Amino acid sequence: MHLKLIAMWIWRFVVLALCLQSAAVVAAKDGFFSFGKDGYFEVTITDPYIELHTGPGRGYPIFHVIDRGERIEVRKQRTDWFKVRGTGGQEGWVSREQLSHTLTLAGEPIQIDEPGMGDFSKRRWEMGVLGGDFSGANVLTFYTGYAFSENMSVEVSGSQILGSFSDSLMANVNLVAQPFPAWRISPYFTLGTGVIDINPRVTLIQAEDRTDQLGHVGVGVRAYLTRRFVLRAEYKSYVIFTSRSDNEEIQEWKAGFAVFF
Amino acid sequence: MESRIRSLLLSPMLGLLIAMAMPVLAAEEPQEQVIQPELDRRVYTEADIDTEDFEIGAFAGIMSVEDFGSNPVFGIRAAYHITEDFFLEGAYGQTDTEKTSYELLSGAAQLLTSDQRKYQYYNLSVGYNLFPGEAFIGSKWAFNTALYIIGGVGSTDFAGDSRFTINYGAGYRFLVTDFIALHIDVRDHVFDSDLLGAEKTTHNLEAHGGLTVFF
Secondary structure, eight states: OHHHHHHHHHHHHHHHHHHHHHHHHHHHHHTTTOOSOOOOEEEEEOSSEEEEESSSSTTSOEEEEEETTOEEEEEEEETTEEEEEETTOOEEEEEHHHHTTEEETTSOBOOOOOOOHHHHHTOOEEEEEEEEEETTEEEEEEEEEEESSSSEEEEEEEEEEEOSSEEEEEEEEEEEEOSOTTSSEEEEEEEEEEEEEEEEOTTSSOOOOEEEEEEEEEEEEEEEEETTEEEEEEEEEEEEEOSSSSOEEEEEEEEEEEEEO | OHHHHHHHHHHHHHHHHHHHHHHHHHHHTTSSOSSOOSSOOOOOOGGGSEEOOEEEEEEEEEEEOTTSOEEEEEEEEEEEEOSSSEEEEEEEEEEEOOOOHHHHHHSSOOSSOTTTTEEEEEEEEEEEEEEEEEEEETTTEEEEEEEEEEEEEEEEEETTEEEEEEEEEEEEEEESSSSEEEEEEEEEEEEEEOTTSSOEEEEEEEEEEEEEEEO
């Protein structure tokens, strides 16, 4: 029971750490901590006009247009929409497509392209969620990875395995080798180790909780989807080093998605 | 007389000063201004645009756990808006459950310990903004809103076990300002349980209101 509690807290810590880390990465990237801003990015309109919507979506009505040559401040971004303020004080939302047809005050074209394939092969951080089958049980995995180079990365993951006879928590560390990082659909190989805590169902006859070490090898594929998203599917073969005379071998299939930064 | 003496004294001094200053001026001419302003004028670029795709907040409501009564539920949620249509949401919630009717009627029988009566769940879901729109209060106020549908997978920790859980439902997001939103959500949490003997699928309905901020 103590082990289960400890494992549960480790699990929660992993989930919390993942959340905090993703927030920190995003915060660092987007300058979330730069409070007290006294200025905004300004651009000059080069299209005949741009349309201001009342909300960040294609369906929101257009309530104002600003003409060519006028300056606008870009206040914030939500998904593909930018909140802008004209010199007359009107505030509205402009699509990425329209805003890309403006110039910076230095006269250069604005760089607000979506992240693309190029960013995918140069990514540093990746985090995601995978679901699948762990020897007949449902498995949910959260992971985060850091790429040392285009080919090699290290990943830390936490999994919850929910079966008919037991539920388990598993933590893993593994190395990932990706031989063809520039491919849109790119295969990879993994090798790692971890620990699993197995709790039999309370409705079953008394069986003891146990914690075992394990090792695993795997093969998988990442498919670049769009923007900062990748689909990911993998197969892993685990060997659980039990305290019994023979080791337990388990096969796992998972698929899911990830974001990269 | 006095002025002549003054000019006699001044002119060589001026000459000297100019002579001293000339090479300095000549040397500094091609460079930028002598006095550098203390504050750099900051140039704002595309990277300074504040993106607000993340949403974080808390909720409270009522949750009905099949066979175990309806009780207050509290939780936290975080979402990432991928496009104007789709978002990902992670949530964690917990509620206490009551005794089943059987336990109450039989008097003595206890199915669960008080620790096991705590119901906790977490899930990861995909949402779709089905009906984005505007809501009007009077003739002066307009608010952005969205009716969304949502569904996903997760785990429920109840009665000493963790169960694989599917959730689905719908919600309404009301943006008070650009970055503060009110939510109303209805969710069904479905999992298989053999707690009362035979294995069966249980439906656990939750309705809650919440507050979130975008950042």
